[in-house]
Ligand SMILES: Nc1ncnc2c1ncn2[C@@H]1O[C@H](COP(=O)(O)OP(=O)(O)O)[C@@H](O)[C@H]1O
């Protein structure tokens with residue numbers, strides 16, 4: 264029986280939308296990769312959420328890197344993430360010759376989301392759901408483009424951190440996970456790149472306050488996925504060549520406890 268290539272799950276932060284030239288370059292590289300490997304694109308949109316909220320004279324705060332999201336703000340958060348950000352990326356993907364299908368975390372039951380804690384408002388924690396929809400899309404040569412909007416089983420819309428969303432999609436598919444952002448990877452106290460980050464080093468850098476804010480959410484999600492998938496997760500800059508990132512020549516590799524260096 265032919266071996267099935269595990270998908271590559273690529274998460275991009277919302278700031279990518281402010282750099283169309285880099286986005287176009289990355290999408291061209293995704294098109295090349297897709298010839299041999301199924302790819303899923305998961306995206307954030309933090310800057311767009313900020314813009315949308317301030318246009319409505321609304322403000323928001325974050326706790327531990329997660330945006331506190333009152334239900335009344337969900338129309339704007341959902342509009343920014345599942346609407347504007349998702350459709351802008353799909354449109355760019357079409358221009359790059361890809362065949363995108365824009366989705367959110369609730370579509371086809373790909374994830375199940377639960378309320379994190381009322382103190383965050385409508386913020387969700389995702390869990391793996393059903394892979395059938397994504398499998399069908401891979402068969403058809405489509406590129407799933409997934410926003411981080413989910414909902415509870417009771418139908419309450421939830422805002423999910425996009426790194427946590429990508430983690431769960433990678434776990435669902437047993438795929439390779441790349442978390443791409445506008446930084447070169449996880450940086451140490453001297454702003455030098457940490458090329459490999461295991462649990463002990465992660466805890467040390469967090470306790471020193473070197474890893475914080477959005478990066479703390481990202482490395483925590485990456486470590487969870489690395490453990491679950493028993494393979495390293497890469498945090499890298501979206502400006503680096505995708506092949507270099509896939510070949511472990513760029514960014515930070517988050518290493519699960521059971522793996523040793525060089526895995
Ligand atoms: N040790 C660290 N190394 C790199 N970035 C860090 C670190 N600690 C905090 N950060 C911050 O985390 C940001 C990346 O997280 P985030 O803004 O949430 O990215 P994205 O929106 O792409 O998911 C960086 O731009 C930086 O400001």
Ligand SMILES: CC(=O)N[C@@H](CCC(=O)OP(=O)(O)O)C(=O)O
Nearest residue numbers: 276277307308309329330424425
């Ligand atoms: C709960 C929570 O924090 N949700 C995030 C979702 C978007 C996101 O994660 O965007 P980036 O990847 O661009 O940071 C938010 O509202 O900003």
